[in-house]
Amino acid sequence: MESAEKNIQLEDRVSESHTLRLNRNPVLFSIGKSFAWSIVKTRSYKNYEIPPETTELMKRQKKYKDIVIYYSSPHRCMWETVGIPYAISWHGGEIPLIMMGNNLVKNETGFKERVLKYVLDYSGVVTVEREINPRAAVPIIISDITKILQSRRNVLIFPEGTRSKNGLVGNFAPAGFEGLAKAVSAGVEAYVVNVNVDYSKLIEMETFAAYNELKVIKPLMLNQEFAGLTESQKLASMRDLYTFTHFATEEKYLELEAMVKSGNPDFKSQWETFEDNQKYTFKWSDWKLWKTFIGDTEISFGKPIYVEKSSDKHYRGILAKQSRDACMDLIKIHKINVLSEAIVRMNPSFGAPINNNELYSNIIDVKKDLSRYEDKFRNFSMLTRPEEISETTSMMVDSRLMEGYKIYANQISHLYG
Numbered sequence: 001m002e003s004a005e006k007n008i009q010l011e012d013r014v015s016e017s018h019t020l021r022l023n024r025n026p027v028l029f030s031i032g033k034s035f036a037w038s039i040v041k042t043r044s045y046k047n048y049e050i051p052p053e054t055t056e057l058m059k060r061q062k063k064y065k066d067i068v069i070y071y072s073s074p075h076r077c078m079w080e081t082v083g084i085p086y087a088i089s090w091h092g093g094e095i096p097l098i099m100m101g102n103n104l105v106k107n108e109t110g111f112k113e114r115v116l117k118y119v120l121d122y123s124g125v126v127t128v129e130r131e132i133n134p135r136a137a138v139p140i141i142i143s144d145i146t147k148i149l150q151s152r153r154n155v156l157i158f159p160e161g162t163r164s165k166n167g168l169v170g171n172f173a174p175a176g177f178e179g180l181a182k183a184v185s186a187g188v189e190a191y192v193v194n195v196n197v198d199y200s201k202l203i204e205m206e207t208f209a210a211y212n213e214l215k216v217i218k219p220l221m222l223n224q225e226f227a228g229l230t231e232s233q234k235l236a237s238m239r240d241l242y243t244f245t246h247f248a249t250e251e252k253y254l255e256l257e258a259m260v261k262s263g264n265p266d267f268k269s270q271w272e273t274f275e276d277n278q279k280y281t282f283k284w285s286d287w288k289l290w291k292t293f294i295g296d297t298e299i300s301f302g303k304p305i306y307v308e309k310s311s312d313k314h315y316r317g318i319l320a321k322q323s324r325d326a327c328m329d330l331i332k333i334h335k336i337n338v339l340s341e342a343i344v345r346m347n348p349s350f351g352a353p354i355n356n357n358e359l360y361s362n363i364i365d366v367k368k369d370l371s372r373y374e375d376k377f378r379n380f381s382m383l384t385r386p387e388e389i390s391e392t393t394s395m396m397v398d399s400r401l402m403e404g405y406k407i408y409a410n411q412i413s414h415l416y417g
Contacts, residue, residue, distance in 0.1 A: 018129060020144050022097075022151050025122040032123035033095070036082040039290045048087050050301040054193055057304045058093030061154065068149045068188055070180050070307070071096055072323045073195040074169045075158035076411075077204055079290050079297075080197050081125075084156060087195075087299045095124065096154035099144065099176070101162065102127040138175045145179025149188050156195075159320060165208040167410030169328060177319040184307045194302035194323055196330035198378070201394035202407065203290060209403035210247035217241055217256060221267045234260045244350045246400040298378055300330040333376045333412055335384075336393040340408035341366045348399040359397065360386035373415055 061067050073084060085095045120127065126144055128137045148155045159172035184190050202208075220226055220241060226234060235257060242253050259270045305322065312318075342362035348354055363386035374382055380389060395401060395408075 018140055019121070020126060020147060021121060022148065022153065024124045028119050029123040032119050032125075035287070037086060039079070039082050039287050040086045041291065044083070044086075044297060044299075045090050047298050048090065048301075049298065050087075050091055051303045054301050054304055055091050055093075057191060057193070058088065058091055062092065062094040065152045066189065068152055068183070068190045069093070069096070069154040069304075070145075070149070070176075070190055070192045071154065071156040071195055072172070072176075072192055072327065073156070073158055073197065074324075074327050075160050075163045076167075076197065077163065077199065077202060078286075079203060080158070081156075082290070083197060083297060083299060084195055087301075088156075094154055096156040097124045097126055097148050099126050099128065099141070099155060099157045102129050141175045142179040142182070145176050146182045146186075149180065149183035149190060150186060152188075159323065163204065163208075165211055165407075167407035168413065169324065172320040172324040174316040174320040177323070178316040180307060180319065181310065181316050184309055185311075190307045191304040192307060192319070192323055193304055194326040194330065196300045196327050196332075198298040198300070198332040198334060198411075200297075200334045200336055200379070205404055205407055206247050208407055209401075210245075210249065210252065212403045212406070213245040213248040214252060214256070216245075218271055221256070221259070221271070227265065231260060246350075247403060298332045298334075300332065302326045302330055328414055331376070331412065331414075332378050333370060333373060333415075334378050334393075335380050335389045336395060336408050337412045338363060338366050338370070338380075339389055339393050339395070339397075340405035341412065343397070343399075343402070343405045344409045348402075350400060350402070352399050354397050354399055356390075359390060363389055370412070370415060 057067070057069065061069055071084065071088070073080060081098055081100060085098065089095050117127075126148075128140055128144070145155060145157070157176045159176055160170040161173050164170055180190060180192070217238060220237060221234075226237065229237065238253075238256060238260070242248070245253075255274060259267060259274070262270075264270060305326070307319070342359055342365075343354065345362050345366070346354065346358060367382055367384075370377075371382060390397060395404060
């Protein structure tokens, strides 16, 4: 009973702090769009892949408003919240309302952050409080999606709920699809258009890799043996393990060290606070980073999928799985994916030199394993020399970068299944 009451209280708290604005403020929308469009590289349209029927559907929806489009995409990078709407607009579609967690502007402590939040709220970005308890946000997500679609507006949603930190595409949560199914049951004609964005250089890769490295330290701090050590022994054990990281900064390590020195034995709750601090919050300097280091992005749209009326209670789950499968089918293969998979297969020791002959042999093997997907290769082919793949990617060959290689290798791991 206490758990049920707590969930109701959390849902009420999330609901009270949430407002859905279906109508954009024309001035603020123009300002927000100009800022967002400035982040997209000038010639990015050359890397768009979209079926003719999807383009026709976008234009039809914008002109007649007789249907709605539910855009669904995996979430690897915050840039997708800008890049996907830009690509939709480029092809003559109406810019959708964008559903996202509130972490983008979670810390509204300064004037600039409050201004950004205000502009987002009135320019078509629907932020949902997910930090307290993701489950408490589910009723809000379902309700918002239903209302958006019933108002004949399109929506862009990232059904994983958060960005993938390991390169794998997570399961698509069914909440948004339940909102979609409810709108269709109410008489709305809707289509799902699945979207996928691939990167030759993932902007948040170093942040994710650092996070994954620090997770290696977490089990050490939470096990019983560690609890029985003296403070000096704990610090020595942590430092030994920290020696085998590359992306994690000394500053982050010192935060962990402070946990030990605090004398508080409850490392579990401290870790929750530490992990919460690793979550991404937008900084004004990020727009330059997004524009400068985005690399070559591939934005791929799938064919429209008509949503049927259904009373099947499992239908939302069926839609979620169908959407995820379609998104996975859109994934492209970059040189960095091939190089990373080749190095992961070698599994070199941290800091050990990587033998070029073994690396080149592995690159050839990886390409052979992926040969049936050659139509997904981007900026290389089966004939591309392994030396070229090794020398022209966004990462240098260095065994200390293993957590980064794992992220890129995981992005294509489903193709080996």
